[in-house]
Amino acid sequence: MPSSAVAQGVALSVAALVLTVVASGLVIGATDLATRLLAAALSVAWSLILAVSVAGVWQCATLAYLLGPSALEIRSGWRRIRVRYGEIERVGPASEDQLSAPTLWPGAHLGCPSAAEPAVAWFASTRNRSGLVVVEAERRTWVLSPSEPAALSDALIRCARDTPFQRTGDVSDCTWVDRVSGADWWSRVLLVCALAAATIGLTFDVARFGSAQSSGLAAGVAVGLNSLLGFSVLRGEPVLARMLLVVALSVQIAALRNVAPGP
Numbered sequence: 001m002p003s004s005a006v007a008q009g010v011a012l013s014v015a016a017l018v019l020t021v022v023a024s025g026l027v028i029g030a031t032d033l034a035t036r037l038l039a040a041a042l043s044v045a046w047s048l049i050l051a052v053s054v055a056g057v058w059q060c061a062t063l064a065y066l067l068g069p070s071a072l073e074i075r076s077g078w079r080r081i082r083v084r085y086g087e088i089e090r091v092g093p094a095s096e097d098q099l100s101a102p103t104l105w106p107g108a109h110l111g112c113p114s115a116a117e118p119a120v121a122w123f124a125s126t127r128n129r130s131g132l133v134v135v136e137a138e139r140r141t142w143v144l145s146p147s148e149p150a151a152l153s154d155a156l157i158r159c160a161r162d163t164p165f166q167r168t169g170d171v172s173d174c175t176w177v178d179r180v181s182g183a184d185w186w187s188r189v190l191l192v193c194a195l196a197a198a199t200i201g202l203t204f205d206v207a208r209f210g211s212a213q214s215s216g217l218a219a220g221v222a223v224g225l226n227s228l229l230g231f232s233v234l235r236g237e238p239v240l241a242r243m244l245l246v247v248a249l250s251v252q253i254a255a256l257r258n259v260a261p262g263p
Contacts, residue, residue, distance in 0.1 A: 005107030005125060009057035012105065016050035019199050026202055031210040035202070038212055038220045042199050049192065055177050056104040063110075063123060065146055067155055070163075072135065074123050074142065076110065079175070081121075083135060083142060085163035090136040091156045094129050094143060101127045101143070102181035109145075111181030121178070184238040187230055190245035194223045194252050201256040219255035223248045 023046055026039035059077035066073040072088075074081040101122055102111035109124040124132060124145035133149045135142045135156060146152040180188075198220050205212045212220070226248035230241035 005105070006057060006060050008105045009053055009060055009108065013050060013053040013057060016046050016053055019196065020046040020050055022203060023199055026206050029206050029210075030212070032212075034217055035206065035212040038198075038217060039202060039206075041220075041224065042195060042202065045195055046199070049195075052104070052177060052180050056108055056110065056181075059110050059177070060104075060108050060125075063125070065123075065144055065152065067152075067159065072156060072159075074144070076123050081123075081142070083137065085156075085159040087137045088135060088156065088160040089138060090134070091153050091160065092134055094132045094134045099127060099129065102178065103185045104177070104181045108181075109143075111175075111178035113182050183231060183235065184241060187238060187241045187245055190242060190249055191227055191230075194227070194245065194249040197249065197252040197256050198223055201252065204256075213255075215255040219248075219252045222251045 020043055023039050023043035027036050027043060030036045030039055055077060059079070062075060062077055064075045066075065068082075071082040071084045074083070100113050101109040101124065102113050103109055104111070107125050109122045109127060112119060112121050119139070120141045120143060122143045124143050126132070126145045131145050131149055133144045133146060133153050133156075135144065144152070198216075201216050201219070202212055205216050226244040230244045234241040234244065
């Protein structure tokens with residue numbers, strides 16, 4: 001995995017850690033219940049982002065493909081996936097309908113696109129078709145990005161050709177990190193920006209007034225409700241989900257301008 005993808009994940013992890021600490025401090029420093037509840041919700045949200053980013057960094061830093069005696073082994077973080085040579089039906093380049101990549105952040109394409117059928121699992125650092133190798137079994141497809149795609153593809157074809165075909169078992173479920181990376185990328189970016197604006201605005205409020213002002217509370221509620229709708233009811237409608245989150249971010253920025261300290 002390119003070092004840039006790991007560096008981006010580390011930067012996100014550090015930012016999430018700092019904002020988790022800030023939001024947790026606001027729970028203690030606030031003087032009223034509503035502000036404490038909003039700060040607690042922000043702390044939980046940043047803690048979840050921190051968990052996802054740390055897990056993503058681990059997966060990026062350890063991503064590797066190994067050719068064993070009887071199977072291809074894909075290693076990424078805590079995951080060890082063995083694809084027996086006898087299960088492989090096709091090895092080759094990615095087709096156009098296989099290029100919809102889940103993205104944790106740029107250069108970290110790890111996870112399962114939610115609409116894929118049969119199930120597709122990405123363990124790749126690029127969406128460039130020339131850098132991808134697709135390994136297909138009866139009920140599962142893996143998209144890989146080795147440093148030498150042609151060499152890995154040729155080796156897998158030889159191994160599969162020399163091994164009697166075996167039917168695959170049940171398709172394993174995607175992990176929680178896969179489900180995050182499969183969600184719409186721009187919706188997640190908008191959500192992180194809205195959460196950051198909410199945390200900054202609440203910090204100003206608590207520092208100046210001891211509690212959140214009405215505009216800040218209303219904006220925080222808008223971020224929460226629009227995020228829930230965008231990532232649940234409208235999960236399959238990315239354009240509508242983005243519109244909701246743009247509204248939430250706009251409301252939060254307007255509230256932030258009202259509380260930011262003047263000259």
